[in-house]
Amino acid sequence: MTDALEPGFALLGPVGARPMMGMVSPERENALLLGIIEAVSTGPEVEPVAAAVAALITDATATDVCFVHVLDDNGHSLTLTGATPPFDDHVGRIRLPIGSGVTGWVASHHEPVVIVENKELDPRYLPLPALRGTEFTSMVSVPMATGPAGLVGVLNVHTVARRAFTDRDVRLLMVIGRLLAGALHQARTHRKLAARERMHERFTEQVIAAQETERRRLAGDIHDGISQRLVTLSYHLDAAGHLLRESPDDAAEQLGVARELVDLTLDEARAAIGGLRPPVLDDLGLAGALASLARSVPRVESGLDLEDVRLPEHIEIALYRIAQECLQNIVKHAQATSADLHFGVRDGRVRLEVTDDGVGFDAAGDDVSSGYGMQSMTERAELVGGTLQVTSRPGGGTTVVATVPLPAS
Structure with missing residues (x-):
């Protein structure tokens, strides 16, 4: 992921070769670590944190570009999540399987890799044209890992000019990797929880919608079936009351009871309809x-x-x-x-x-x-x-x- 460049592209702006430096001074190192701590404290979003840290690293270490590759949720591949310009346009678009290229090797072995020159001779090297790796000479690739989360991703820095990175340079990048791993792990956990909460909200809406749909159907069935039949029954009972001639007192009493039952049933049906779905x-x-x-x-x-x-x-x-x-x-x-x-x-x-x-x-x-x-x-x-x-x-x-x-x- 960090090992390739697109032919025909000239290095422009911030990707131009920086003066070669040795170790980062203690003062600059402390300022870098404080800046990274401040950057990872700004919020729970993964991409802004990765972009901010990449910029801080290149400025403090006098490197030319920095790439932050984050392990996908499935654990099978890495995605470019943060990059310094002009490669920030490729964030989210570059993916590399675990074990593929120098970055994939670092992810699978959890060990840093330093290449001073002649990257093309390293069997682990995999050119990625979008990242114009051939335009850079030296590189360091370190795992971003922390105890609770394990491997979170891989951090890479590149220089145009040849640079012999020291052990202290590598240790500094490893410390940065651990800091960034903790922040990215928290950001990823926050993102998962937010996604789960959205899924729960959608599920709740669907459950309530399904309940109300069923209530509407039941309300319609009661209105079109039971209520209409009861209304018809009441008409027949009224007609029967006028037609009866034998034992008119008893008939009238029985019809009155029947009429009361019909009225009560109608009231209950209307109440049920209103209870199921208030029109x-x-x-x-x-x-x-x-x-x-x-x-x-x-x-x-x-x-x-x-x-x-x-x-x-x-x-x-x-x-x-x-x-x-x-x-x-x-x-x-x-x-x-x-x-x-x-x-x-x-x-x-x-x-x-x-x-x-x-x-x-x-x-x-x-x-x-x-x-x-x-x-x-x-x-x-x-x-x-x-x-x-x-x-x-x-x-x-x-x-x-x-x-x-x-x-x-």
């Missing part, structure tokens, strides 16, 4: 659905402060269900006369707050977390990456706050 959420959005939900609560005056903004569907559904459970708890247990709903988005986070003036309860008690309603709300919030906070005390009302971060997209 108002599709029609009005979350703000309108919350307002409609609050107005449906009997004997409780509602105060509303709702921002009219659309959110990803899975978040809207979760927040609607949380609000629905809160209001049901207020009706069943709170003995409240008023409830306030606040909903809005600030700084990339959604906040839903439901407050009542009811009897309250001991929020620190064991029965709170064990209650199905509270557990259900907590799980819904956590399923979309959010949190649920409950504040209450006996005689002091209750406040439930759900906070959910919006996806980066």
Whole structure:
């Protein structure tokens, strides 16, 4: 990876031959190590760290180019991750299998290689035209490895002029390699965790979407099947009531019972449809659905402060269900006369707050977390990456706050 150059290219700008130097002075060595420590502390991204360190190394060691090759996640090949100009355009494009070329040999043997001149005579040498290796005379290639991570990659420096690298030069590059290995290992781990978190978010969205799709289908089946048949049945029962002539009192009584059963079944079917998939959420959005939900609560005056903004569907559904459970708890247990709903988005986070003036309860008690309603709300919030906070005390009302971060997209 570091051993080749493209024919016909002249060395330009920073790739021009530098004056040959001996060992790096102790002062310059300390400044280099401090600069590298500062560079690897700037952030978790692999490429910027590799590029910054490559530039620091060439400046401090009076070499002409530096290449940082990082071991791929599969452990079978190396990818050029950092390079000094003009080779920075090739970052991410150059790959070398383990064992191939000088760089691949260093990766497989975990040993440094120093070539002072005549690279072409070394059997390990593999020309890579994109990196114009024939234009450089001397090189050092060292493994980047650290105890916890093992081999992370290979670090190479090249000079146009012949240079006899000393043992101290090699030791310095090995120290740099270990520092860079630790930083790159942490950056790669951070990248894997971030990718895993994104996969988890997508999986959560898919699960919720699949659940809601199935609920829509069930709601449609109930509406088009059970409800329609019950409506038809009620018509037939009404007609039968007019046609009956024998024992009209008994018939009327039986028909009245049947009629009550039909009405009850219809009410249950409508409630099931609304529970599976609230149509108002599709029609009005979350703000309108919350307002409609609050107005449906009997004997409780509602105060509303709702921002009219659309959110990803899975978040809207979760927040609607949380609000629905809160209001049901207020009706069943709170003995409240008023409830306030606040909903809005600030700084990339959604906040839903439901407050009542009811009897309250001991929020620190064991029965709170064990209650199905509270557990259900907590799980819904956590399923979309959010949190649920409950504040209450006996005689002091209750406040439930759900906070959910919006996806980066």
